[in-house]
Amino acid sequence: MIKINADQINNQLGSPYYLILGSDPYLQHNTYIQLQRAFNQAGFSDQFNFTIDNQTDWVAIYDCCQSMNLFSSKTLIFLDFGEGNLNTNIISKLNTLSEILTVEIALIIHLSKITKAQENTVWYKKLAEKLVVVNCNTPDILQLPLWIKNYLQQKQITIEPQAIELLCYYYEGNLLALTQIIEQLNLLYPNHKITYDQVESNINDSAVFTPYHWIDAMVAHKTKRAIHILQQLKINEFEPLILLRIVQRELILLINLKKSSQQKALKQVFDEYKIWQNKRTIYTNYLNRLAINDLYSTLAKLTDIEISLKHDSQLRIWEALSSLTMQFMGLNQC
16 A cells, blocks of 8 residues: 555556545545546546445446446546545445456545544455555645645746745645646746745735634634634634634633643543644643633633624624634733
8 A cells, every 4th residue: 555645646646546535625636637637548448436425326336347348448436425434334335346346447436534443444455455545635734835845846836935934824725726826926927936025916815724723723822823714714704603612612621621630640631531642732831821710711701702692793703702812822811
């Protein structure tokens, strides 16, 4: 089995089996187009696409493996699960499919994610020896600068390092818009090193965030990033009440962690609450920075905002959320 990132796909063409993992629309589409083209050039002229759900006709998929026409003996099957998960029934169908695959059948599967338990199933083990797993998850803020540099290198475009930081800030989570602005800049300033000022004069704020990006920024005490994310959530008309619910859950978790850490070692507390390893450092720093009374005060403020929102539809909710953001980070306490 070979595991690669989506931008390495051109170096791993030729395998009969591919698993596209992740749901970034830009990476997923580009990966599929590259594979489709490569298989077509390799003589897989019969290509069948299936969207998989609980109503899928698997007999039709099996038939594609067993029926050969007079002009082609090579078949490509693409199974798109979208955001769907692998349940027991579908795993059984995949197990059956893996048993009837021949050297004349190529297979591309798209899943949003796969668990360790699912990697131990019959179909996965059957394909594993010749399987290429392609990571199509959206690069996070730490991975994005390198992704941009690799993209620029492939396109033979040169942009100043400070301008790359600017692109990360305004296009995080939106690779389609990011690649479009890079292509636009290349057309405007061909055969030149693109400067910070040239990027700044052409960009739009097209970053795409989830509420969990906002939470992570607040816990990590990244004030500028937290406010930027909140502004983008406002622009995208995210429901404020849902944001309050998510923050409430996080605050209750932090309060429980803080209280438990007064009697136990923080590592033991993290283990009990199943805190991911990659988040333990920022949680530790946050808990050391704020007293438990600060957390209770923030929770009380959140409650006041929610009560006000339910009784006053004209409440300046986004200003209230901005104030809550600052208080969450231990700033402008009131």
